[in-house]
Amino acid sequence: MKIVIIGSGNVSYHLAKAFQQNNIPVSQIFGRNESDLKFISDQLQIPFSTSKLNDADLYLICVSDxxxxxxxRLITKENCLVAHTSGSLPKEILAGNYRKASFYPLQTFSKSKNLDYKEIPFFVESEGEEDLELLKNIALKISKKVMVSTYEKRKYIHLTAVFACNFVNHLYARAKEISDSQEIPFDYFLPLIKETTQKIEILEPKLAQTGPAIRNDERVLKAHEELITDQEQLKIYKIMNESIKKMYEL
Amino acid sequence: MKIVIIGSGNVSYHLAKAFQQNNIPVSQIFGRNESDLKFISDQLQIPFSTSKLNDADLYLICVSDxxxxxxxRLITKENCLVAHTSGSLPKEILAGNYRKASFYPLQTFSKSKNLDYKEIPFFVESEGEEDLELLKNIALKISKKVMVSTYEKRKYIHLTAVFACNFVNHLYARAKEISDSQEIPFDYFLPLIKETTQKIEILEPKLAQTGPAIRNDERVLKAHEELITDQEQLKIYKIMNESIKKMYEL
Structure with a gap:
C-alpha cells in the first residue's frame, strides 16, 4: 500500500515521523514549501516533491483548513482513498472522485517538540466499512487510542480542544507578559502550571478550582484589576472571574 | 524553636506535611474547623486545638485572605515572629506587637493531591534581616527555590498565578462542559492538555500558540461560535480569540 502525505507543516512532519517509527512506509511528501519539505525529507529519509504528486493508494492531506x-483537487486519481486531518472540516470538503475520509489526531504539534504518539487519540471517519477498518488499523499501529467519530462529534472535539489547549496557551502567554513586565522569571510559575494540569488527572476540573474568584474575594479581585494596565489582560481577567462566579453560582 | 500553624485548609495541611517531612517540628495546628483539624492531626500526628493557641516562636497563618x-489578633504574644502565607496581602495586615513577615508558597494546594515540595518556589519577606534569614533557612529545608520578595512584587506574582493556574483550570472546567454535553470522554483531552503544558517548558508560550485564531481562520471561528449555546462559554470564546489576534496583530 502506497501512502503519500500532502503538506509541509507540523502535522505532516509528525504524522510522517509516527508512520516511519511504526514501519508504515510513506512514499512521498508533497507540498509547496520546498525548504520545509526538505527539512522533513532530510529528517525522515522520505522523498519529496513540489511539482509531481506520486501515485498512491492513500493520500493524507495535512494542510491548513x-x-x-x-x-x-490536485488528486486526479479515482481509485484511491483520500483523508484530511482537520478537526473542523467534513470529509465532503474533499473535491474529487475518490473515496473520502477523515483522520484526525487530537494533539498540538510543533516540529521542535518530540511527542509520544502512542498517547494521541485518533478520530477516523470514512464513507465505507472497508476504508474505516483500513484507517483504524493504520492509526492503531501508531496509537493505543483510536475512535470512530462523525463530523458532528468531531466539531465538538475540536471546540473543546480550543478551550483546553489554544486558550490555555494564550493564558500562559498573557501570564508571561505580566511577569515579564515586573522582571519576574516565568520559570517560577512552571511548577504551578504543571501541578494545575496534573491535578485534573485525578480531580474534576470543577472541583479543583482555586483562586480569588471562587473565594468571592472582592478585595483581591479589585486590587488585581487596579494592577493590570493592559486592556486585553483586563478583559480576560474580568470575563474569566465572572465566568467562575457564574459556574459556582456566587 | 516552636512553630504553630494556624488554619485547617489546604495550605495548612501541605505546609505542615512539608515541615514534618523535613524534620521541622510543628507543635500545634490551631483553627476553627474541628473535623478539618482532626484530619490533619491524624494524618501528621500533630496536636490540634480550636480553643487554646500554644506559645510559639513562629506562627504561620494559613487562612483565607x-x-x-x-x-x-489572636496572637497576643509580643516576642515572636508571625508570617502569613498570602500572595496578595502586605505583612502589615498582621495586627499585633510581634515581628511581621510573609511566607508565600507559589503553588495550588488540594488535600487529595500529593506534591513535590522541593519544586515549590517560596517568597519570603520580613521586617528585619535576622527573621529573613530564619524564614529563608526554613523554606530551604523544604524547597530548592527560595526567593526574597517585596509585597509590590508578590502582588504581581499572585496576579500572574491567577492567569496561569486559576483561569487555566477554569478553561478545563468549561472545556469539560462542552465535551460532557456531547458525551465525549474528557480523558481524550488529557494528552493534549499535558502536551500544551510541557511545550512551554521548551518554547515561549507566545511561540507555541496554535489554533484557529492565530491562523485567522474566520470560517472555523464563526462555526464554533454557532456551536456554542452557553453564554459564558461564548463570552470566553470571543474574548480569548480577540486577545490572541491582538497579541499577534492579526
Missing amino acids: GSVGEVS | GSVGEVS
Missing part, C-alpha cells in the same frame, strides 16, 4: 479543498 | 487580619 482553508487550503484542504483546493489541495484535494 | 479575608480572615488573616482577624486571626492575627
Whole structure:
C-alpha cells in the first residue's frame, strides 16, 4: 500500500515521523514549501516533491483548513482513498472522485517538540466499512487510542480542544507578559502550571478550582484589576472571574 | 524553636506535611474547623486545638485572605515572629506587637493531591534581616527555590498565578462542559492538555500558540461560535480569540 502525505507543516512532519517509527512506509511528501519539505525529507529519509504528486493508494492531506479543498483537487486519481486531518472540516470538503475520509489526531504539534504518539487519540471517519477498518488499523499501529467519530462529534472535539489547549496557551502567554513586565522569571510559575494540569488527572476540573474568584474575594479581585494596565489582560481577567462566579453560582 | 500553624485548609495541611517531612517540628495546628483539624492531626500526628493557641516562636497563618487580619489578633504574644502565607496581602495586615513577615508558597494546594515540595518556589519577606534569614533557612529545608520578595512584587506574582493556574483550570472546567454535553470522554483531552503544558517548558508560550485564531481562520471561528449555546462559554470564546489576534496583530 502506497501512502503519500500532502503538506509541509507540523502535522505532516509528525504524522510522517509516527508512520516511519511504526514501519508504515510513506512514499512521498508533497507540498509547496520546498525548504520545509526538505527539512522533513532530510529528517525522515522520505522523498519529496513540489511539482509531481506520486501515485498512491492513500493520500493524507495535512494542510491548513482553508487550503484542504483546493489541495484535494490536485488528486486526479479515482481509485484511491483520500483523508484530511482537520478537526473542523467534513470529509465532503474533499473535491474529487475518490473515496473520502477523515483522520484526525487530537494533539498540538510543533516540529521542535518530540511527542509520544502512542498517547494521541485518533478520530477516523470514512464513507465505507472497508476504508474505516483500513484507517483504524493504520492509526492503531501508531496509537493505543483510536475512535470512530462523525463530523458532528468531531466539531465538538475540536471546540473543546480550543478551550483546553489554544486558550490555555494564550493564558500562559498573557501570564508571561505580566511577569515579564515586573522582571519576574516565568520559570517560577512552571511548577504551578504543571501541578494545575496534573491535578485534573485525578480531580474534576470543577472541583479543583482555586483562586480569588471562587473565594468571592472582592478585595483581591479589585486590587488585581487596579494592577493590570493592559486592556486585553483586563478583559480576560474580568470575563474569566465572572465566568467562575457564574459556574459556582456566587 | 516552636512553630504553630494556624488554619485547617489546604495550605495548612501541605505546609505542615512539608515541615514534618523535613524534620521541622510543628507543635500545634490551631483553627476553627474541628473535623478539618482532626484530619490533619491524624494524618501528621500533630496536636490540634480550636480553643487554646500554644506559645510559639513562629506562627504561620494559613487562612483565607479575608480572615488573616482577624486571626492575627489572636496572637497576643509580643516576642515572636508571625508570617502569613498570602500572595496578595502586605505583612502589615498582621495586627499585633510581634515581628511581621510573609511566607508565600507559589503553588495550588488540594488535600487529595500529593506534591513535590522541593519544586515549590517560596517568597519570603520580613521586617528585619535576622527573621529573613530564619524564614529563608526554613523554606530551604523544604524547597530548592527560595526567593526574597517585596509585597509590590508578590502582588504581581499572585496576579500572574491567577492567569496561569486559576483561569487555566477554569478553561478545563468549561472545556469539560462542552465535551460532557456531547458525551465525549474528557480523558481524550488529557494528552493534549499535558502536551500544551510541557511545550512551554521548551518554547515561549507566545511561540507555541496554535489554533484557529492565530491562523485567522474566520470560517472555523464563526462555526464554533454557532456551536456554542452557553453564554459564558461564548463570552470566553470571543474574548480569548480577540486577545490572541491582538497579541499577534492579526
